[in-house]
Amino acid sequence: MTPDQYCEDKAAQSGSSFYYSFRFLPLQTRLAITALYAFCREVDDVVDETHDEGVARTTLNWWRSEVGNLYAGTPQHPVTRALQPHVVRLQLPQEQLLQIIEGMEMDLTQARYNAFADLQRYCYLVASVVGLLSARIFGVTDERTYQYAERLGLAFQLTNIIRDVGEDARRGRIYLPVEELQRFNVPAADILNYRESDNFRALMQFQIERAEGYYAEALAVLPKADRRNQRAGLVMAAIYRATLDEIKQDGAGKVLNQRLSLTPVRKLWLAWKTWWFA
Template sequence: MTPIEYCQEKTAKSGSSFYYAFLFLPTDRRLAITALYAFCREVDDVVDECTDPSLARIKLAWWRTEIDALFEGKPAHPVMQALQPWIEPFSITRDRLLAIVDGMEMDLDQTRYLDWPALRKYCWHVAGVVGELSAGIFGYKDPKTIDYAGKLGIAFQLTNIIRDVGDDARRGRIYLPISDLQQFNVRAADILNSRYCEGFGSLMKFEAHRAQSLYREAIDALPDCDRRAQRPGLMMAAIYHSLLAEIEHEQWQVLHQRISLTPLRKLWLAWKNWVGGGTGVIKQIRRADESS
């Protein structure tokens, strides 16, 4: 199996919404973003699959050395070998790759976050910086596009957190800020034991409104000159934003199930926004933010 085939298999198996956006890209950009996403999956799997935190730290430390090797021109892992040709063409930096590993290590250091600023920092490390790297691969002219991409990545991550409250609780984690739980009188024990207490719906609506605001801030920050190049990000925004609407439609029943969109619906949303240049999701986000 070649490094490119390894990355393609890793990405396809994940079932992520990102996969649907990759399908529409030119070959060079598709190979680059697939390699970047495979790297993210590899370091994320370290935390998800290692039950021993000490072993997980050793593995993440190895990935740090592999990042160094990547920029020295001698990576050993197939993911990094696949990523290497695109370092210079798409401005992939060592600091941003290391920031992703820092985010994964945060999962080893804490299972709770005091407030939104603390959680936002985590979201930037595991998703916002990925958005920034992705924007470089998709292509941009205006540096403001990086701000858009970072905010959009944070919105994606918060949407994931809302969707995965139950799954995360079964792993002993609660990403929703402690200050938010206190505001709506939701106890950690209720979430950890999958109990829908009186304030849970209000808490989730509050978090969804925060995500809506992030989506709106992101699209408002996207310069018109880069909208066409950034269509893959807008395609992903269409999928994630629709997922957020689906969770609300299901009345925030996320403690006992994982709400998701069908592959066909994801593909339809991706294609529609590719053809329409992202206009559809931009209108969708603005309408949702105004009505929330």
């Protein structure tokens, strides 16, 4: 199996919205973004699938060393071998790959965030940085496109947090800021025990409105000159926003006890429609 095929399989197995946004890209761009996505999946899986914190930290440190190998021209892993030509061609910043690892590592020790500003830092590392790298891969002619990518990454991560509240609670994690739980009078125990309430629904409506605001900000700042290049990101935005709309319509309180996702057919339809008409 070639490094590129390894990354393709990793992306396809995930069923992620990212995978659908890659389908229409030119070959070299698709190979680059698929390799980046596979890198993110590999690092994320270390945290989510390794139950021993010490083993997880050791593995993440190995990945830091492997990023060093990548930039030294001696990558060992199929993912970094697939990334190597694109790192050189596109001048992808080493620091940003390391920041993604830093963000994933936060999940090993931090299960609560006091304020939204604290959560923003986490979202920046695990999502906005990925957006910045993705924007570079797709093609940037105007620096404002990086502002779009940063805000869009934050919107994506907030959508994930909203969608996965119940799933994260089963892992003992609550990403919703403590200050906001207190403001809406939602005890952490209600979330950890999957108890829906009017207060919880109001809290989730607030989260949805904030995420919608970041989508609007991102799209407003995207320069027209780069809109065509960034269509893959716009495809992802269409799918994520549709997911957010479904949560809103279905009743935001239900995220504690179910994980809503769009069907593959609907994702493919949104991807096709957005790609050709964005």
